[in-house]
Amino acid sequence: MLKKFLYFFGFVLLIVLGGGFYGYSQLNQLIEKPLNSTTEQFIVIEKGTSSQKLAQQLHSLGIISENEASLLPYIVRLHPEFSRFKAGVYAIENIQNLGELLAHFNSGKEVQLTLQFIEGKTFKVWREQLSKAKFLNQTLADKSETEIATLLGLEHEKLEGWLSPDTYRYVPYSDDLDVLKRAYQKQQKDLEQAWQNRAENLPLKTPYEMLILASIVEKETGVAKERPQVASVFINRLRNGWKLQTDPTVIYGMGDRYDGNIRKKDLTEPTAYNTYVIDGLPPTPIAMPSMASLKAVSQPDSTPYFYFVADGTGGHKFSRTLDEHNRAVQEWIQIEKKQKSEKK
Structure with a gap:
């Protein structure tokens, strides 16, 4: 009887071990199974999410099947390294299988x-x-x-x-x-940093005035090394009580009426932003200035320049007097005519 019992017990144990091994194999195969996902799909993991809740969430999003969802909690028990889900928003792009996805949720690397x-x-x-x-x-x-x-x-x-x-x-x-x-x-x-590091005796009373002038410098040139020179022109004009006479302020004041061209009548139109008409700075900035433009206004070059005009290379030619400036303007007109004829 004892021998028969041992045979029976051994047979049952073999079945149990076999079943356990089969189940273990099935769970591990599920870890390696490719996911059903789209490239632009995100999953929000809330704080305290359980493996059961996660399984339901992945199933509702169509990422795993109902059967796979029922097995996911067992996978987490089998692999405790997958059990520490971190709250956040996660991308599924480039995640190949369930094992990688669970590891991703444990990494805390939210999509940015x-x-x-x-x-x-x-x-x-x-x-x-x-x-x-x-x-x-x-x-x-x-x-x-x-x-x-x-x-x-x-x-x-x-x-x-x-x-x-x-x-x-x-x-x-x-x-x-x-x-x-x-x-x-x-x-x-x-802005606070630029204001604290400003040169002495700038004709600017407040940080906001610095912000306004920096926005004008930003619109006048895209050449980084020119910004302190452009700033110096406006600083010199402000110190001498001259009008700034800068086209970007006119354009900003025109608003939606601007069609790409500034006409003579636009330069004489009395808007709050027309620096050909008003004295000093316009009432607000006219664009979003970069830190580079704030620095340029904070620490402008020391120059004798009061004028500048485009030079055809993307930069500008700077002048001390109106006569010099007028000659530079004529040179620019000739360059512009040549460029237009070459395009035809």
């Missing part, structure tokens, strides 16, 4: 999307760009510029100039306001 704000652009342009950003919660669509400024804690009604040009990373499903807050905080920091 990027939004690039270019220097010299206006808030209107940036706002449109922000509204089209992928996987960003649009909470500001019905807000006016003044309302957004209030949400940022800004005392001014206009946001022009107050946001720093940069590439901003964000997690999918975060709010658009969060991106603007970081851009505003960075610009505040950069």
